Each structure stands twice: as C-alpha cells, then as structure tokens.
Amino acid sequence: MVLPVFNLWGPAAGVVVTCSFYVLVSYLYDPYGIRKYPGPFSAKFSYAWILWVGITGRRSQRIHDAHNKYGPIIRISPCELSFSDPAVYPVIHSNLFTTLSKTDHGQKRRLLHPLFTAQVAREFTPRTSSLMAQLIDKWESHYISSEAGFIWFDCVPWITLLAFDSIGEFIFGEPFGMIESGSDSVTVPTDLQLPFVMDKATDVEHYPISLAHIVSMRERYNYPLGLLPKWWRPIGLRVLRKEAQAAEIFSAFVAHRLAERLSTTVPQLENAHDLVGRFLHKSQAQSEEFRPESLVAELITILVAGSDTTRNALIAALYYLAQSQNAQRNLQAELDSHMTSCTISYTDIEVLPCLNACLNETLRLYSPVGIGLPRTVPHPGMSISGAWLAGGTTVGVPIYTVHRSAALWGGHPEEFRPERWLQGDGAQAGLDADALKAFSDGPMRCIGKHLALAQLRVMIAAIFKRFDVVLEVPESPLHIEEWFVRKATECRIGLRRR
Numbered sequence: 001m002v003l004p005v006f007n008l009w010g011p012a013a014g015v016v017v018t019c020s021f022y023v024l025v026s027y028l029y030d031p032y033g034i035r036k037y038p039g040p041f042s043a044k045f046s047y048a049w050i051l052w053v054g055i056t057g058r059r060s061q062r063i064h065d066a067h068n069k070y071g072p073i074i075r076i077s078p079c080e081l082s083f084s085d086p087a088v089y090p091v092i093h094s095n096l097f098t099t100l101s102k103t104d105h106g107q108k109r110r111l112l113h114p115l116f117t118a119q120v121a122r123e124f125t126p127r128t129s130s131l132m133a134q135l136i137d138k139w140e141s142h143y144i145s146s147e148a149g150f151i152w153f154d155c156v157p158w159i160t161l162l163a164f165d166s167i168g169e170f171i172f173g174e175p176f177g178m179i180e181s182g183s184d185s186v187t188v189p190t191d192l193q194l195p196f197v198m199d200k201a202t203d204v205e206h207y208p209i210s211l212a213h214i215v216s217m218r219e220r221y222n223y224p225l226g227l228l229p230k231w232w233r234p235i236g237l238r239v240l241r242k243e244a245q246a247a248e249i250f251s252a253f254v255a256h257r258l259a260e261r262l263s264t265t266v267p268q269l270e271n272a273h274d275l276v277g278r279f280l281h282k283s284q285a286q287s288e289e290f291r292p293e294s295l296v297a298e299l300i301t302i303l304v305a306g307s308d309t310t311r312n313a314l315i316a317a318l319y320y321l322a323q324s325q326n327a328q329r330n331l332q333a334e335l336d337s338h339m340t341s342c343t344i345s346y347t348d349i350e351v352l353p354c355l356n357a358c359l360n361e362t363l364r365l366y367s368p369v370g371i372g373l374p375r376t377v378p379h380p381g382m383s384i385s386g387a388w389l390a391g392g393t394t395v396g397v398p399i400y401t402v403h404r405s406a407a408l409w410g411g412h413p414e415e416f417r418p419e420r421w422l423q424g425d426g427a428q429a430g431l432d433a434d435a436l437k438a439f440s441d442g443p444m445r446c447i448g449k450h451l452a453l454a455q456l457r458v459m460i461a462a463i464f465k466r467f468d469v470v471l472e473v474p475e476s477p478l479h480i481e482e483w484f485v486r487k488a489t490e491c492r493i494g495l496r497r498r
C-alpha cells in the first residue's frame, strides 16, 4: 500500500494556520493591556510557560531568573505580572486586593483566628516537646549504637512523620501514631461519601494507605490546575483522574477522623486542648450553628498547610546548620547555657537570640512558600510601582525573590548567615524584620505563624541540644522540588550524641 503522503500537507497546513491564528489572537486580545511588559516569549500568548515552570518543580527559581533577565516587572502568563520590587509587597497584600482562592477568608478568619493565637501556640509546646522526645528515642534506638561516631540516614521520612503527628495532635488532640510505628500508614474508609463517613464514626470499613502519598497525589491535581484558568478544570479532571480521587480519599480520611473525635465524649469542652475541641467550645459559647462538613473543609486546609510547611522548614534548618558548623556551635553554646536538661521549657527558649536568628535565616533562605501569591487588582484599576494596571489583572511579588534582595539583606543573600540577624552582642541588627515574608502579610497572611514558630523553636532546640549534626556529603546542595510548597526530596545527615 502506498501512503498518500501528499494528502497530509493539507491538514498540516491547517494546523499551522490555526495555531498561528490562535497565537496571534491571544497575543492581540490582551484584555488587561499588559502586552508591553517584557517576559518569556510563550507567556505573551499562552499558559505554556507558567505551566512548564510549575511542573518542572522550579517555579520560584525560574521566575527569579526571569526577573534577572527581563527586569523588575515581567509578564509570566497572559493575565499575570510579577514584580520583584519588595516595596510592592505591602501594596498588593493590603485590604484592597482580593485573593484568587475561592475560599471565604473573612468567614474562616473570624471563627478560626482566635484559635491560633500566640498563647494557644505556647500552650501547645509541651506536646511538641514530647513528640520530639519520642522521635529522639526512636533515632537513638534505631541508629545509635554504643560505639562513638556518626550514624547516617535520610532525615526526610522521619521529619515527615513528626510533622503529621504534630498537626494530628494539634487538630484532634492525639498524634496519628506515626513516630511510634515508624510509618505514615493511616486507614481510610472504603466508602468515600462524606455524609456516610460522618454518620458512622466507628463501624465503617477501612483500608490502609500512606498519608504522604495521598497528600502528594492530591497536590498533583490541585497544583497544575491552579496554574491554569478555570475552564481547564473539566479537562484536568479527565486527565488526572487518579489524582483527583486522592483528593476525595483525603477528605474522607479527615471526615472520618473528625467523626471519631466528635464521638468521644469530652466532658469539659472548655478544657479541650485540641483545635476541634476549642472550635466546638467556641461555637457553643457563641451559639453558632455547627456544621461538621464545613469544619472538614477547614481541617483539610489546616492539615496540609500546617504539616508540609513546618516539615520543610525543619529539614532546611537541619541542612543549613549541618552545613554551617560555626552557626551550629554558636546555637549549641546558647542552648547549653539556657536549657537545664534535654526536657524543654518553652519559656527558656522562646526569645533566645541565636535560635531565633537561625530560624529566621532558614525561613528567609529556604522559604517553604516561594511564589508570588496571586492577587487581583481592584476595579477600575490602579498604579503600582509606576505602572498603570487594569482592574482584574493578576499580580504577585515572589517571596523567594524578596528574600534574596541584596538591598534588604546586605551582602551574600544566597548564603546562610544567621549573624545577619544579630549584632556583635547578640542584640538585634538593623535589618527590617518586616521584610521577612515567609508567612506572607496582610489580611490573608498565614494563620499558623505563631504555631509554626513555636514548634520549630522546640524542634530545633531538642535536636541540637542532644546531637551534633553533619551532612553525609558536605558539599551537596539541598534537592528541592517545588509545588505550592518547596519540598526537600532527600537530606542525608549524620548524628552523634553530644
């Protein structure tokens, strides 16, 4: 059979013409009038560039590089501009701007904010320290033999278990038991219908599954779709069917945990030390109608937002302090003079200058969230950094880039130098502490900031009080794969009892 090759020229030409037409129309259409801004070529007429930088796991780095190449205001998609000037940050994170996420922040904040105060965070620290004691016990029994010297392992899986147990304890009043079992396996109901799950706290059928796996599968659905306009959703749902199902499994898991929590009688809610208990107490006190389904939605966000970020911040702190032995010695000297034993009293460590400088420097250099959180310009439009922008334009200032501004942080912004936060005598340096945007800023900033900082202080203090930490390969970079959160994929360390 002879292939009718010549016949393909017609369709091929058709495709080329259609594509060129599409590109030209998209380029000329430009509803927000941002064609004049420089940026990567394909971003001028398509979402290809932002999708590509997103799924390669290098978004913050690539946008940072694009700013270095094209300038302080760049177009990163047909409807979005990125600003590298830190002075723009407070402007677009002010009350005027709305977020692109569909959740009703106002409502959520009103109910949840009082459950995330600095005092609540402080009261939670004894639980963090008992989880740390458990983790350190595990490390010592698993790895540390009687002989002196370092033992070597990848800390990422362990810190993952710690972060899940810790958020489980905070939300439901008890850890998931992951450090104890050395595994992130949880049970999920076989039937994923939420009303069904909520009705039957005890006798639903279950099967075991890895929580880390479910959470990351869910993100493989949410993240790429978050980069695209809404009309892509039905297509995404078809292509990423398994990933979308992971989201349902995760919801059923959280709903089931909540049902279990609600079925245990807590005689005095006013003494409840978990988020669910405090929430119930508060809605009872204010005679608010309590709808378990809406609480499930909040808990899903809190469980994910509160574990992945803290987990990666702690891994980064271990990495940088292992790499910078000098900073580690200084931290240990400070801990030795303020902690009487390995049991942590939070008041002893809360304000330690060196500990806080190490923590701030980790959050600056690593920044678990690195992207410019997208905000929408209010109607009818306004001028930002000298540029007139139409209402509806999406804008963002990448946190990663703000945290690397030499103007803000002085010399060597790419290096881990906790001393930039300190003066010679340990007092605070002339840095603008407001410039640290790891938790973002403004009305939609992170609600878990106090909790995260308190936990991280306890975790870092517990580890470095007990161990000397080194990197297995001292020169190795920290391998990061970025989704919404920048995640460390592996971090092999050596521990030696001090």
Ligand code: HEM
Pocket: 101, 103, 105, 301, 302, 305, 306, 307, 309, 310, 313, 367, 368, 369, 373, 438, 439, 440, 441, 444, 445, 446, 447, 448, 449, 451, 452
């Ligand atoms: C080092 C740790 C953490 C970092 C770096 C971090 C960072 C952030 C950032 C940058 C945002 C976005 C704010 C915005 O859109 O303007 C955010 C939102 C949020 N964070 Fe955190 N966070 C951390 C820990 C936590 C913890 C421990 C919790 C709770 C237990 C938490 C709960 C939340 C919630 C509920 C939101 C709002 C999400 C939404 O409205 O969709 N975060 N966080």
Ligand SMILES: *[C@@H]1O[C@H](CO)[C@@H](O)[C@H](O)[C@H]1NC(C)=O
Pocket: 353, 354, 356, 357, 360, 421, 422, 428, 429, 433, 434, 436
């Ligand atoms: C760490 O950063 C915060 C701002 O996020 C600041 O208030 C605090 O003083 C800093 N700590 C040190 C030791 O510089």
